[in-house]
Each structure stands twice: as C-alpha cells, then as structure tokens.
Amino acid sequence: xxxxxxxxxxxxxxxxxxLAEKLxxxxxxxxxxxxxxxxxxxxxxxxxxxxxGVPIEAVFDDxxxx
Amino acid sequence: xxxxxxxxxxxxxxxxxxLAEKLxxxxxxxxxxxxxxxxxxxxxxxxxxxxxGVPIEAVFDDxxxx
DNA sequence: CATTTCTGTAAAGCAACCTTTACATATATC
DNA sequence: GATATATGTAAAGGTTGCTTTACAGAAATG
Numbered sequence: 001x002x003x004x005x006x007x008x009x010x011x012x013x014x015x016x017x018x019l020a021e022k023l024x025x026x027x028x029x030x031x032x033x034x035x036x037x038x039x040x041x042x043x044x045x046x047x048x049x050x051x052x053g054v055p056i057e058a059v060f061d062d063x064x065x066x
Numbered sequence: 067x068x069x070x071x072x073x074x075x076x077x078x079x080x081x082x083x084x085l086a087e088k089l090x091x092x093x094x095x096x097x098x099x100x101x102x103x104x105x106x107x108x109x110x111x112x113x114x115x116x117x118x119g120v121p122i123e124a125v126f127d128d129x130x131x132x
Numbered sequence: 133c134a135t136t137t138c139t140g141t142a143a144a145g146c147a148a149c150c151t152t153t154a155c156a157t158a159t160a161t162c
Numbered sequence: 163g164a165t166a167t168a169t170g171t172a173a174a175g176g177t178t179g180c181t182t183t184a185c186a187g188a189a190a191t192g
Binding site: 001039040041042043045046047055056057060062 | 067105106107108109111112113121122123126128
C-alpha cells in the first residue's frame with residue numbers, strides 16, 4: 001500500500017517526530033508507515049488523513065486491490 | 067469504529083457469506099467487522115469500500131478520533 | 133570540528149487482525 | 163418435522179501493527 005505521507009508532511013514542514021506526536025504514535029511507527037514497511041490500522045489511517053485535512057484515498061493508494 | 071456494512075450489504079441483497087467471498091476473507095471476519103468486534107485492516111477497508119463503490123469515509127466512521 | 137536534528141533500521145514484546153473449525157439460534161421452505 | 167440458509171459467537175493459532183530501547187548515518191548549524 002503506497003502513501004503520500006512524506007510529501008504531505010514535507011509540505012507542512014513537519015518532521016517525523018512532530019507528526020508522530022500529533023498522531024499520538026511513536027516516531028518509529030511514522031517512519032515504518034512512511035517507508036512502506038507496514039500499513040497503519042484503519043483508526044490510525046483516519047487520524048492521519050484528518051491531520052492533513054484530506055480524504056483517506058488522498059493519502060493512501062492500494063493500486064488496485066492490495 | 068462504526069460502519070455501515072450491514073446497511074450497504076442489505077441494500078444489495080448480499081449475505082455475509084457472499085460479501086466475504088467477494089472480499090476474499092472468511093465469513094467470520096465479515097461478521098466480526100460488521101458487529102464491531104474489531105476494525106478491518108486498511109487494505110481490507112479499501113476493498114470493502116471499492117466493492118460498495120463508495121469512499122472509505124462513507125463506510126467507516128470513527129466518530130471523532132478513534 | 134562539535135553538536136544538534138532528522139531519518140532509517142533492528143530486536144523483543146504486547147495487542148489487534150484474520151484464519152479454521154465448530155456449535156447454537158432463527159427463519160424459511162419442503 | 164426435516165432440510166437449508168443466514169447470522170452470531172467461541173477457541174486456538176498465525177500474521178501484522180505498534181511499542182520501547184537502542185544504535186548509526188545524513189544534514190544542518192555553531
């Protein structure tokens with residue numbers, strides 16, 4: 001599952017640590033999700049999308065079926 | 067995390083077993099998600115939304131922050 | 133060059149998701 | 163009443179998500 005977290009985060013000038021704090025998760029979780037090591041849970045995906053102010057589909061992309 | 071799977075499924079006349087087959091998961095998983103015992107993974111949430119032809123936010127609702 | 137900030141990754145452990153097998157109940161149709 | 167379909171739930175086990183602690187390299191700043 002691809003995502004645009006790095007891009008959205010960069011546009012706002014937030015470090016991984018800052019985003020992690022806003023999301024109430026560890027910095028390692030942000031890094032792991034951003035680098036594609038694993039996908040976030042659905043509740044966390046909602047928080048991520050809401051913090052960036054966009055729909056979930058604007059952050060995550062399963063190509064066509066992952 | 068609340069969801070409208072039961073409603074969307076009912077509108078289409080699909081049983082839990084039929085939906086499970088379309089999603090490629092077990093019937094028990096569909097039941098557990100539908101009855102709120104746990105949330106689907108993000109990839110599964112994408113498949114669910116796509117099968118119903120609606121955005122993820124139209125199926126799932128975390129109230130305001132779960 | 134020294135220090136700080138940011139990022140990437142690893143290991144160990146707990147919690148959540150999802151599976152298979154199995155049983156119980158309800159409703160419908162014969 | 164018997165059979166079939168639909169739903170709800172449980173237990174055990176594997177996989178994935180997320181944590182804490184820890185180390186290392188890259189990039190900025192003094």
